[in-house]
Amino acid sequence: MPNALTCANLLCGCYACILALDGQPAGAMAAIFAAAGFDFIDGLAARLLNACSPIGKDLDSLADVVSFGVAPGLMLFDFLDRTQKTVDWNHPLCGKLSLLAAFAIPVFSALRLARFNNDARQHTSFIGLPVPAHALFWASLLFLVTPSATPAALPEWLEADLPDWASGIPPATLLALAGLLALGSSVLLVANIPMFSLKFKSLRLKENRMQYALLLFTAAGIAFFGIGGITLSVILYVALSIFNKRN
Numbered sequence: 390m391p392n393a394l395t396c397a398n399l400l401c402g403c404y405a406c407i408l409a410l411d412g413q414p415a416g417a418m419a420a421i422f423a424a425a426g427f428d429f430i431d432g433l434a435a436r437l438l439n440a441c442s443p444i445g446k447d448l449d450s451l452a453d454v455v456s457f458g459v460a461p462g463l464m465l466f467d468f469l470d471r472t473q474k475t476v477d478w479n480h481p482l483c484g485k486l487s488l489l490a491a492f493a494i495p496v497f498s499a500l501r502l503a504r505f506n507n508d509a510r511q512h513t514s515f516i517g518l519p520v521p522a523h524a525l526f527w528a529s530l531l532f533l534v535t536p537s538a539t540p541a542a543l544p545e546w547l548e549a550d551l552p553d554w555a556s557g558i559p560p561a562t563l564l565a566l567a568g569l570l571a572l573g574s575s576v577l578l579v580a581n582i583p584m585f586s587l588k589f590k591s592l593r594l595k596e597n598r599m600q601y602a603l604l605l606f607t608a609a610g611i612a613f614f615g616i617g618g619i620t621l622s623v624i625l626y627v628a629l630s631i632f633n634k635r636n
Contacts, residue, residue, distance in 0.1 A: 392445055394431035395448050401420045403455060405421045405424065409464040418464075418529060418531070421528040428521055450502040460524065462492060466492075469488050469564060472560050473485075473487050476561050476564070490567065494523070494575055498575075501518075504579065518574070518584060526574065526623035530620045533617055583630065585599045585633055599633055
């Protein structure tokens with residue numbers, strides 16, 4: 390059963406890749422969100438059924454590379470490709486080179502997962518940004534800034550009531566910003582920064598202060614900003630982890 394749920398995660402990731410290359414950010418984002426749901430449930434099922442195994446652990450990482458590495462990377466690739474076509478390059482090769490930043494997401498995600506599988510320190514917490522959180526950040530952000538995004542494909546309460554601020558940024562500047570953000574966020578995946586686990590071991594407030602704070606902020610963010618609340622929640626997760634480390 391846990392392996393079947395992991396395969397469902399992988400199937401959602403594969404579908405997200407197809408939708409991303411087809412220029413459907415809303416569908417790709419929804420598929421990545423579904424993959425994240427299966428990724429959470431398969432671990433829970435493995436613990437409840439006492440069905441943990443080395444094969445299940447490796448299968449989970451392989452599925453995560455696709456769902457949370459390749460899929461958001463292809464979403465960014467599609468966004469960068471659309472944007473670079475609107476720039477008057479002195480040489481066509483410059484536009485193609487600008488697309489390479491998208492590949493930082495799958496490459497660093499694979500490195501993060503390989504380290505996780507061989508790091509005994511990451512049983513109760515994480516070292517570096519978890520790949521599902523990183524994928525949710527990019528999926529929600531790209532949904533917001535991609536012109537072809539169709540909020541009507543989502544429930545009304547999830548629609549992003551935000552101005553189309555990306556349309557006012559020159560394409561070349563937008564490419565540079567997206568590329569730098571991709572590299573910066575990908576480095577966080579392998580950075581030696583402790584991140585608190587999002588799993589609740591109990592319902593006690595004292596033991597789960599950070600988790601409850603993030604959960605409440607996410608709910609409020611989605612209520613006020615729609616999908617943008619997901620993007621903000623991942624940023625808060627990183628900030629809370631750094632604050633928690635210093636204290």
